[in-house]
Amino acid sequence: MSIRHSLLALLQDQPRYGYELRVEFEDRTGAAWPLNIGQVYTTLDRLERDGLVSKDGDDGGGHVVYSITDAGVEEVAAWFSGAVDRGNPPRNEIAIKLALAVTMPGVDAAAVIQSQREVSVKALQEHTQARKAVSANQRSADTAFLLVLDSLVFQAEAEVRWLDLCEARMVQTLGKGGSNSAGPG
Numbered sequence: 001m002s003i004r005h006s007l008l009a010l011l012q013d014q015p016r017y018g019y020e021l022r023v024e025f026e027d028r029t030g031a032a033w034p035l036n037i038g039q040v041y042t043t044l045d046r047l048e049r050d051g052l053v054s055k056d057g058d059d060g061g062g063h064v065v066y067s068i069t070d071a072g073v074e075e076v077a078a079w080f081s082g083a084v085d086r087g088n089p090p091r092n093e094i095a096i097k098l099a100l101a102v103t104m105p106g107v108d109a110a111a112v113i114q115s116q117r118e119v120s121v122k123a124l125q126e127h128t129q130a131r132k133a134v135s136a137n138q139r140s141a142d143t144a145f146l147l148v149l150d151s152l153v154f155q156a157e158a159e160v161r162w163l164d165l166c167e168a169r170m171v172q173t174l175g176k177g178g179s180n181s182a183g184p185g
Contacts, residue, residue, distance in 0.1 A: 003035065003043050005079040008052060008072050015056050017063035018044060030130075030145035032152060047072065094159070098166055110170055117163045124156035 010016065010024050018040045025035055044066055047053040052072035056065045068076070094116055101109040131149040134142050 002079070003039060004047065005076060007040065007043055008047065008068055008076045009079070011053060011066060011068040012073065012076055015065045015067035017059060017065050019063070021066075028144045030148050032148045102170070110167065113163055113167050113170070117160060117167075120156055120159045120163060124153065124160060127152040127156055 006025055007021050010021050010028075013024075016024065018037060021044075022035045022037055022040050044053060048055065048066070050071075052069055052075055053066045054069055056067045059065050098109065098112060098116075101107045101112045127149055131146065131153060134146055134149065138146070
């Protein structure tokens with residue numbers, strides 16, 4: 001997730017200080033990805049170093065206010081106009097855990113799959129309920145949050161389907177004389 005570009009985009013609306021950026025980010029994304037305030041200020045420092053934001057003094061309450069520079073506006077425009085690079089997928093802890101589980105002696109990979117499926121189905125249900133609740137009383141300001149919820153629902157659905165596939169592969173492997181709890185050997 002690009003916090004850097006998200007903060008720049010929010011500064012396009014108006015100058016803000018760090019805590020305001022954090023609140024605005026979480027409001028627009030439904031707090032699906034909470035930001036650590038330290039991360040916000042560290043990112044703002046880097047953006048200032050790179051000439052993409054500048055400090056505008058303070059708001060009278062001791063908060064340093066940041067605004068976007070012309071170079072920052074260009075950076076945000078390029079971010080919005082370009083696609084998200086999928087060349088280096090982020091690490092997927094579940095995939096790593098299962099890949100190791102099927103290759104480690106004494107690990108019950110089927111139990112790992114079942115345990116994860118329970119968590120993933122619960123997340124799917126929670127995201128779906130949240131989406132229904134927001135949709136039932138939808139305001140125009142809820143569109144951004146609904147987009148995030150839709151993404152979370154589809155990701156959870158895909159994860160559950162993938163876990164089903166993992167389980168089917170385990171059954172297939174066992175049918176060929178393999179073992180789901182022994183590693184290579």
